[in-house]
Amino acid sequence: MTMKPIIFGCAGLKLTPEEHAFFKAVRPCGFILFRRNCESVAQTQALVGSLREVIDDPLAPIFIDQEGGRVLRMRPPVWWKAPASGLIGKLADTDMDAAIQLANDTGAAIGAQLGECGVNVDFAPCLDVVFPYTHDAIGDRAFHSDPAVVATLGRAFTDGMALYGVQGCIKHLPGHGRANLDSHLDLPVINASLEELAVDLAPFIALNDLPWGIVSHLLFPALDAKEPATTSKRIIDEIIRGRIGYEGLLVTDDISMKALKAPVEVSSVRALEAGCDIVCHCNADMAEMKPIADAIGAMDEALVERFDRIRLPCVSEPFAEIADLAASIDARVAAIA
Numbered sequence: 628m629t630m631k632p633i634i635f636g637c638a639g640l641k642l643t644p645e646e647h648a649f650f651k652a653v654r655p656c657g658f659i660l661f662r663r664n665c666e667s668v669a670q671t672q673a674l675v676g677s678l679r680e681v682i683d684d685p686l687a688p689i690f691i692d693q694e695g696g697r698v699l700r701m702r703p704p705v706w707w708k709a710p711a712s713g714l715i716g717k718l719a720d721t722d723m724d725a726a727i728q729l730a731n732d733t734g735a736a737i738g739a740q741l742g743e744c745g746v747n748v749d750f751a752p753c754l755d756v757v758f759p760y761t762h763d764a765i766g767d768r769a770f771h772s773d774p775a776v777v778a779t780l781g782r783a784f785t786d787g788m789a790l791y792g793v794q795g796c797i798k799h800l801p802g803h804g805r806a807n808l809d810s811h812l813d814l815p816v817i818n819a820s821l822e823e824l825a826v827d828l829a830p831f832i833a834l835n836d837l838p839w840g841i842v843s844h845l846l847f848p849a850l851d852a853k854e855p856a857t858t859s860k861r862i863i864d865e866i867i868r869g870r871i872g873y874e875g876l877l878v879t880d881d882i883s884m885k886a887l888k889a890p891v892e893v894s895s896v897r898a899l900e901a902g903c904d905i906v907c908h909c910n911a912d913m914a915e916m917k918p919i920a921d922a923i924g925a926m927d928e929a930l931v932e933r934f935d936r937i938r939l940p941c942v943s944e945p946f947a948e949i950a951d952l953a954a955s956i957d958a959r960v961a962a963i964a
Contacts, residue, residue: 629925630656630682630934632904633895634690634878638911640666642677645913650681653920656934657688659909660746665701668744668946675745686747686938688794690907693737694751696767701740707946707953709737710960712752712780713767718963719776725959730770730780732956734787734795739949742791742941748839749788750796752781754830755804764809765799774826778833785837792941797834799843799880800873801856801866802827810844810886814855817847824849828871835873838937842867842877842903844886854901855886858894863902876933877902881909882919892918899923904930 633655637646640663658678665671679687691700696711710733719726741749755765757772770780785795804827806815819827824847831840842863844855850866851859857879867873879898887894892915895906908919926934946953 629931630654630684631920631923632656632899632906632926632930633919633923634659634905634907635916636661636909636911637664637674637678639663640670641674642681647681649913649916649920650678654682655920656905656926657690657748659690659907660700661909662700662702667705671701671744686940688748688938689746690748690750691741691746692750693741694753694768695733695737698768701744706740707736709733710956711767712770712784713757714960714963715780716769716771716776719771719780723776723779726780727783729956729959730783731787732952734784735790736787736949736953736956738788738791738793738941739944739946741788741793742943743946745941745943747792747939747941748794748796750798750839750841752784752795753799753803754778754781754797754834755799755802756827756830758804760807761804762807762809762815764811765803765806769804774829777830781830781834785834790942791944792939794839794937794939795837796839796841796878797831797837797873798841799845800831800840800877801843801847801862801871802831803843803845806845810880810884812885814886814888815845817845818849819847820849828866831871831873835871836875838875840867840873840875840877841880841907842898843880844884857887857903858897858901860901868902876904876937878905878907879903880907882906883908883910883912883915890918891915892922895919896922904933
């Protein structure tokens, strides 16, 4: 049985019998973890193992948002707390070389943290450019207001994670920095021309070789007056695939976010028809997951080939092995703050 181009979440620390049966029957191509799923290293390792077992895929991508700062699914006191990207960007204002090293080391420490638990894809870093009016939903999740700095630090961060076999992801395509609303709650409208958006696109162009990208729920009237990026064939074809030159796998931002007004299964189909490769659904609500699974067919041969080409095992080593690196990061961050 082939997989479906869906990433699902699960409700708790282990699979329920209903989830096990559902995932076995549907066979999503991957899973995403949240704080509700991560209590300890051993428990998370066991959950990750059961997720891969249920779809019979030892290399199945297990995703997480482990950006640093506020966005940490694996949290203290069990796990080390990585700094926010904005703090790393602050260092770049006075010492760019030190900021690059800090971004790289932070990525490595996060990669070690995730690899120990078997998580092989981090939905990070945010490559959104900061503007004076950037909403707090992004805020210090983004590195900087200078797109060149964003690109440089983003590359250093992903290179660090790659040392532990953890893949990075560019988000939020084609740029969330100008949004003045939280797309978790409503649909932001970004009134910028294509010429103005060149600033927003620049970091994504610089990192367009990364294997994963997230398409955001944002309306760009200058590009498509009706459809947000997630369901806009024009934005995906002309901007993300065209101007940005991105050829990796495009994943929707959480399809259950309130920015999208249609039923989740309708939005899911529209996103795939527009050119997204994979739908991501996060809240583990079976009442939403079942209609999505029913509405979406199996991955076609071309997508399976692209999917298989980028999958890699992570490096599973005890995080204690890099405790000195984490302590060094903490000391450098304390000096910034």
